[in-house]
Amino acid sequence: MMMTSRRSLLAGAASLGLIGCAHGAADDPIDHYVAAYYYAYPIYEFARTAWVAAAPNAQRPVHRYNVIAHRRGLTDHTGRSVTTPNNDTVYSSARLDLTNGPLLAEFPTLHDRYFSIAFMNAYTDNFAYIGTRATNGEGGRALIVGPTWQGEAPAGVRLIRSQTDDVWLLARILVEGPSDLAAANAAQDGIRFLEIPEATLLPVAPTSSDDLANLIAVTNAMLARGPLVDPVGRRAANFADTGLRPGALDAWPTMTQAQRDHWTIAAARAQEIMRGGFTLRGETVNGWHYPPLGIGAPGDADDVRATVALSGLAALEAVEATYTRADDDNHGAPLNGANRYTLTIPPNVPAGAFWSLSMYQLEPDGRLFFTENPIRRFAIGDRTPGLTPNADGSITIALQRDAPASSANWLPTPAGPFVVTFRFYLPEAPILNGVWRLPPVTRLS
Numbered sequence: 001m002m003m004t005s006r007r008s009l010l011a012g013a014a015s016l017g018l019i020g021c022a023h024g025a026a027d028d029p030i031d032h033y034v035a036a037y038y039y040a041y042p043i044y045e046f047a048r049t050a051w052v053a054a055a056p057n058a059q060r061p062v063h064r065y066n067v068i069a070h071r072r073g074l075t076d077h078t079g080r081s082v083t084t085p086n087n088d089t090v091y092s093s094a095r096l097d098l099t100n101g102p103l104l105a106e107f108p109t110l111h112d113r114y115f116s117i118a119f120m121n122a123y124t125d126n127f128a129y130i131g132t133r134a135t136n137g138e139g140g141r142a143l144i145v146g147p148t149w150q151g152e153a154p155a156g157v158r159l160i161r162s163q164t165d166d167v168w169l170l171a172r173i174l175v176e177g178p179s180d181l182a183a184a185n186a187a188q189d190g191i192r193f194l195e196i197p198e199a200t201l202l203p204v205a206p207t208s209s210d211d212l213a214n215l216i217a218v219t220n221a222m223l224a225r226g227p228l229v230d231p232v233g234r235r236a237a238n239f240a241d242t243g244l245r246p247g248a249l250d251a252w253p254t255m256t257q258a259q260r261d262h263w264t265i266a267a268a269r270a271q272e273i274m275r276g277g278f279t280l281r282g283e284t285v286n287g288w289h290y291p292p293l294g295i296g297a298p299g300d301a302d303d304v305r306a307t308v309a310l311s312g313l314a315a316l317e318a319v320e321a322t323y324t325r326a327d328d329d330n331h332g333a334p335l336n337g338a339n340r341y342t343l344t345i346p347p348n349v350p351a352g353a354f355w356s357l358s359m360y361q362l363e364p365d366g367r368l369f370f371t372e373n374p375i376r377r378f379a380i381g382d383r384t385p386g387l388t389p390n391a392d393g394s395i396t397i398a399l400q401r402d403a404p405a406s407s408a409n410w411l412p413t414p415a416g417p418f419v420v421t422f423r424f425y426l427p428e429a430p431i432l433n434g435v436w437r438l439p440p441v442t443r444l445s
Contacts, residue, residue: 033266036239038302040219041209041270042124042309046166047218048206049313050095052081055201065097065199070188074175076370076378083367084312086423087379088356089115089172090181092188096167097199098146099225104157105169107139108190114174114353114425115187116320119144122164122222123232124309125297126317130158132353133320133426139190144169147226163230166222170314174354174425176383200225204249212263213252220248235300274307275366286440287332288324288422296320310366322427326420327362330440335420337413340400340444343420347393349382350436352426356381357397362417373412374403380411399441 054064070092075085085091096103107117107130116131130139142158145151146165153159171191175184202225206218223236224247236244243251243259252260282292296317298304308315315323328334329341349355358379360368370378380387380397388408389395398404399420401413411420422438430436 030262030265030269032239033242033262034270035302036242036244037263037266037270038306039235039239040215040244041274041306042302043122043219043222044206044209044215045309045313046120046122046124046168047202047222048209049082050166050168051202051206053093054095055205063199063201065095065201066103066193066196068092068094068169068191068193070185070191072185072188073181076376077372080369082313083310083369084315084358084360084421085370086172086356087358087370088354088381088383088423088425089174090184090188092117092169092171092173092191094169094193096144096169097201098144098149098162098165098167098197099200101197102143102145102149102195103193103197104141104143104195106141106190106192106194108187109137109139110173110187110190111137113176113184113187115172116316117169117171117191118314118316118320119160119162120168120170120314121162122166122225124305124313125163125232126320127162127297128160129320131320141194147229163233165226168314177385212260212267216243216251216263217249220245220251223247231300235302270306271310271366273303274310276307283434285437287328287330288326288438288440290324290434290437291315291318291322293318295323311368318427318432320426322424322431324422324424324438326422326438326441328441329443331443333443335399335413335418335441337401337415337418340398341413341441342396342398342444343441344390344394344396344439346436346439347389349424350428350430351382351424352428354382354425356423357411358421358423359399359411359413360419360421361414362419368419368421371412371414371418373414375407375410375412377411380409 056063071090074087074090079085114132116129118126119128120126140158141156142160143153144160144167147163173184173187175181202221204217204221207214209215228234228236243255245251283290292304294301294304295308296315312323356379361371362368386408387395396409398410399413401415404410420441424431
């Protein structure tokens with residue numbers, strides 16, 4: 001097994017003189033391996049995060065596949081299982097294994113609070129929703145089935161069909177404030193599994209995407225778990241010559257040295273691009289990177305899918321929630337806690353459910369997590385009590401490490417590099433059509 005770090009991947013690629021620009025020439029053979037990496041990475045990250053969440057380990061001898069797990073509190077700086085979490089909703093999550101049959105579930109009906117229950121396949125694409133937007137708040141029973149299941153759902157039961165036998169069910173339920181947490185938790189309890197199939201675990205444990213042998217073996221194991229009958233699955237055949245072949249767990253040791261070199265170089269090149277986040281495609285205005293078309297279900301855009309898997313795994317589709325991210329200030333310099341900044345949020349943010357501004361520490365590998373701070377504030381939004389508006393209804397937020405004179409509108413930064421993300425839940429037309437945009441993050445010192 002070949003274990004490398006992202007730094008050594010980059011160094012190794014540079015030593016071969018094959019990394020220096022984001023994309024190679026059209027006839028560069030590495031481009032094909034970069035495309036293979038983009039294809040494999042989201043599938044691998046789906047499997048790796050599922051393994052962390054549900055596979056048996058020393059502390060948990062019995063697996064938790066097909067088991068609903070509730071996070072009862074809002075995510076804080078200790079939450080490190082999934083990159084770019086929110087601090088607005090409680091989460092309920094289940095990793096579903098449908099290889100041995102369907103799962104019958106029951107979901108709550110909620111008309112008095114925003115919620116979304118998203119179903120994501122092994123490619124990391126959202127393929128179905130239950131919630132405020134998708135079902136007008138209606139829940140009820142649903143039969144969740146894999147691609148080869150045949151039959152009909154019982155009367156009054158919604159049929160949800162996945163393109164893969166591996167599914168991630170992720171529910172987000174809005175919390176209005178600390179006093180509302182118990183009611184949100186009660187809503188979580190409305191998610192119940194009634195008929196549960198046995199799970200079949202992967203034959204190889206995911207360890208780290210930096211281990212290219214493991215990345216390829218796990219991806220091949222995932223590709224072998226069901227028929228590749230959908231457009232994304234069928235595209236795996238395009239990369240068979242790189243070693244991506246369903247069931248080929250020993251692909252890496254059987255490769256030529258040239259193939260291994262291609263993978264090493266391609267992984268470094270792809271990671272370099274992916275760390276750019278949503279700048280890969282989409283629009284940048286005032287330093288804010290608005291998402292490309294297809295976030296959450298990007299079709300054949302494997303580069304977008306891989307980038308989201310790195311820096312925003314489980315992102316929803318734009319019609320459900322639109323995320324925009326700022327990495328730089330009004331001078332084009334990277335955001336850093338050594339400086340002080342402000343952001344003035346215009347009045348009447350066009351979000352049908354709610355909006356929030358989240359602060360993330362930028363990790364060296366591109367992942368984003370909340371950072372510990374003295375007031376335990378990780379986001380500011382339209383439900384934050386005590387915000388002081390300007391005369392025109394706008395709100396100026398202080399983004400800085402040390403406390404300002406008034407902490408009412410303060411969102412603390414980490415000591416070093418950081419990123420801010422603005423979320424619009426149920427974005428309205430001005431957001432979706434690009435008319436309404438945020439002003440830049442302004443550096444004060």
